[in-house]
Amino acid sequence: MSCGSKGDKACGSGHGCACKTSARADDFDASRRAFLRGSAATAITTLAVGVTLYSFSAAPAAARAPGDKVNPKTRWGLLIDASKCGDGCNACVTACQTENGWGDTGHPETDAQWIRKLTVRNPKNGASFSLPMMCQHCADAPCVDVCPTGASFKRADGIVLVDKHTCIGCRYCMMACPYKARSFVHEPVTDQKPHAPRGKGTVESCTLCVHRVDEGRLPACVEACSDTAGGAMLFGDLNDPTSEISKRVATYRTMRIRADLGTNPGVYYRNI
Amino acid sequence: MARIAYHKIERQDRLYGGLLVLNAAVILAGLGAAFVMEHHGHIVTGMNNQIVWGLPHVFAVFLIVAASGALNMASLSTVFGRAEYKPFARLSGLLAMALLVGGLSVLVLDLGRPDRLIVAMTTYNFKSIFAWNIFLYVGFLAVVAAYLFAMMDRVVARSPDTGKVIGWTAFVWRLVLTTGTGSIFGWLVAREAYDAAIMAPLFIAASLLYGLAFTVLVLATVDRLESRNLVTDAMAGRFRGLLAIFALAVLYFTALHHLTNLYASEHHGILRFLLLDGGVYPALFWVGQIMIGSVVPLAILAAPRYGRSRSAIVITSVLFLIGGLAQMYVIIIGGQAYPLNLFPGMEVTSSFFDGQVARYTASLPEFLLGLSGLSIAILLTAVAFRVLPFLPSQIRD
Numbered sequence: 262m263s264c265g266s267k268g269d270k271a272c273g274s275g276h277g278c279a280c281k282t283s284a285r286a287d288d289f290d291a292s293r294r295a296f297l298r299g300s301a302a303t304a305i306t307t308l309a310v311g312v313t314l315y316s317f318s319a320a321p322a323a324a325r326a327p328g329d330k331v332n333p334k335t336r337w338g339l340l341i342d343a344s345k346c347g348d349g350c351n352a353c354v355t356a357c358q359t360e361n362g363w364g365d366t367g368h369p370e371t372d373a374q375w376i377r378k379l380t381v382r383n384p385k386n387g388a389s390f391s392l393p394m395m396c397q398h399c400a401d402a403p404c405v406d407v408c409p410t411g412a413s414f415k416r417a418d419g420i421v422l423v424d425k426h427t428c429i430g431c432r433y434c435m436m437a438c439p440y441k442a443r444s445f446v447h448e449p450v451t452d453q454k455p456h457a458p459r460g461k462g463t464v465e466s467c468t469l470c471v472h473r474v475d476e477g478r479l480p481a482c483v484e485a486c487s488d489t490a491g492g493a494m495l496f497g498d499l500n501d502p503t504s505e506i507s508k509r510v511a512t513y514r515t516m517r518i519r520a521d522l523g524t525n526p527g528v529y530y531r532n533i
Numbered sequence: 534m535a536r537i538a539y540h541k542i543e544r545q546d547r548l549y550g551g552l553l554v555l556n557a558a559v560i561l562a563g564l565g566a567a568f569v570m571e572h573h574g575h576i577v578t579g580m581n582n583q584i585v586w587g588l589p590h591v592f593a594v595f596l597i598v599a600a601s602g603a604l605n606m607a608s609l610s611t612v613f614g615r616a617e618y619k620p621f622a623r624l625s626g627l628l629a630m631a632l633l634v635g636g637l638s639v640l641v642l643d644l645g646r647p648d649r650l651i652v653a654m655t656t657y658n659f660k661s662i663f664a665w666n667i668f669l670y671v672g673f674l675a676v677v678a679a680y681l682f683a684m685m686d687r688v689v690a691r692s693p694d695t696g697k698v699i700g701w702t703a704f705v706w707r708l709v710l711t712t713g714t715g716s717i718f719g720w721l722v723a724r725e726a727y728d729a730a731i732m733a734p735l736f737i738a739a740s741l742l743y744g745l746a747f748t749v750l751v752l753a754t755v756d757r758l759e760s761r762n763l764v765t766d767a768m769a770g771r772f773r774g775l776l777a778i779f780a781l782a783v784l785y786f787t788a789l790h791h792l793t794n795l796y797a798s799e800h801h802g803i804l805r806f807l808l809l810d811g812g813v814y815p816a817l818f819w820v821g822q823i824m825i826g827s828v829v830p831l832a833i834l835a836a837p838r839y840g841r842s843r844s845a846i847v848i849t850s851v852l853f854l855i856g857g858l859a860q861m862y863v864i865i866i867g868g869q870a871y872p873l874n875l876f877p878g879m880e881v882t883s884s885f886f887d888g889q890v891a892r893y894t895a896s897l898p899e900f901l902l903g904l905s906g907l908s909i910a911i912l913l914t915a916v917a918f919r920v921l922p923f924l925p926s927q928i929r930d
Binding site for chain 2: 368369370371372373374377378379380381382383384394403405406407408409410411427428429430431432433435436437438439440441444445446447448449460461462463464518519522
């Protein structure tokens with residue numbers, strides 16, 4: 262058996278072999294080339310894995326193929342740090358409008374608002390803070406309970422949605438929602454986004470950008486807040502103890518709005 | 534007791550014809566309004582994302598609550614064995630069905646997608662009281678139809694046990710139905726004006742009052758149409774007592790509801806809003822429900838001589854119904870107008886009107902749609918009077 266052969270485990274091909282058997286120069290060159298190729302491949306692979314891991318570090322999970330079942334062990338949620346939420350900043354709202362195709366039609370009382378900025382002020386001392394408010398994706402959602410047809414439903418991963426095919430437009434869910442998170446479509450809608458169908462006479466609300474989540478991407482509001490604003494919003498799996506959101510919820514003092522109602526919202530807030 | 538003779542309205546009377554034409558016109562206007570709402574969307578109404586249930590719901594709930602109460606005469610005769618009310622039992626069942634159909638029509642035509650009624654009838658979420666109410670309403674129509682058959686069919690009517698069983702079923706059903714209607718509001722945890730179990734008995738008391746008031750007005754109209762005397766002095770005296778008791782029951786539950794809110798500091802805001810500083814809502818409560826709809830009619834009924842008269846019970850029935858509409862308006866619209874309490878003790882503002890009292894002005898389409906529910910009930914009743922013998926021919930005191 263010659264040095265550098267496949268069976269020479271002790272020697273190993275091309276790794277600074279100290280074998281004293283005579284070897285031809287071209288054999289040596291081949292070995293060197295193999296070494297370089299191997300090193301390059303290893304480096305590229307390592308780098309690629311690193312880059313890949315880095316690029317997905319902000320994404321919550323791998324994409325879900327169409328037809329695949331939603332993972333019921335997951336509970337998607339948000340953690341919003343009000344101290345990083347600028348009073349005049351509307352980046353999350355604008356991003357949601359662009360992503361989902363809703364917006365100002367000049368009728369503020371009937372226009373839909375999937376997400377809105379709240380300014381909360383303590384009347385005693387004037388202290389105030391700002392935060393985004395959207396569907397809180399409650400585990401025990403009143404809107405789901407009261408919907409007569411089951412059009413309001415909670416996906417297995419905790420995302421609360423409206424089935425636009427079975428919504429009859431009774432608006433009972435809007436009466437039941439403690440967060441005023443739902444809107445009724447009061448007039449015909451045009452230029453809809455294929456991933457966010459809307460319909461006159463039906464009720465709608467934040468979908469947690471379910472179409473993006475299923476692709477392994479972040480909700481538009483979270484992405485916009487991270488890219489152009491204070492990075493106040495964190496999205497992730499509340500049921501996964503190793504997720505960043507779970508760690509932070511476990512570490513910091515957080516609260517959920519109207520938690521006293523027992524709806525178990527999936528949106529947590531810090532510094533409010 | 535002597536056999537009761539019943540009759541159909543036979544006379545071609547100008548008043549009767551006018552009644553039909555007027556209500557048919559209102560129904561057509563209501564259907565037109567529903568079409569406009571369906572075509573353009575609810576943007577043509579005064580409803581918005583703050584006040585999601587408007588005037589159509591006030592009429593609809595009012596009529597549905599009254600429907601259950603309209604069965605009073607039948608229940609009194611069959612369940613409680615009060616034979617003096619038996620002549621009105623058929624009319625009572627018919628009116629109950631007509632009022633319910635009127636109310637449900639408004640409710641359905643106000644849906645964002647009324648074309649999906651078939652979805653509502655075939656796809657259920659049984660945790661929803663709304664879904665249960667669909668069964669309760671449809672079931673009520675079926676039970677009362679069977680009740681009417683048991684009363685009107687020559688063979689079945691000879692079996693008192695059959696009538697008793699169906700009568701009891703209808704009685705229990707109407708109580709459950711009105712409990713369900715009250716619970717639409719009572720089981721809403723999100724809004725401070727609701728979220729109270731007392732809404733169910735309050736609605737039951739209201740149903741007894743509205744239903745009887747409608748019955749009295751129908752009888753008075755028939756007397757006028759046919760120059761009969763169905764509301765005799767003795768019946769007027771009985772109706773007087775019942776109206777007073779039912780009105781006092783509504784007042785009792787209303788007072789208890791508000792007193793409970795007065796006791797709990799967390800509800801002081803909504804109480805002040807509805808009873809003191811909420812603008813139109815305290816006005817409707819105190820002037821509409823309490824003065825016009827309770828104190829004045831009760832005072833009229835309490836008058837020693839006049840209170841027993843026919844005209845007194847007719848006038849008070851009108852006043853009780855006006856008060857009832859005011860009561861429903863305050864409960865349904867007022868309850869939504871008060872802002873949601875997202876951060877108790879804090880002031881909240883947003884572009885979505887958080888922290889603000891919601892504005893609402895009913896539009897013409899809403900009013901026409903709501904009113905058409907009443908007209909549907911009147912038209913159905915009037916036509917049925919002509920088709921089948923629902924009306925007693927004579928009342929003997």
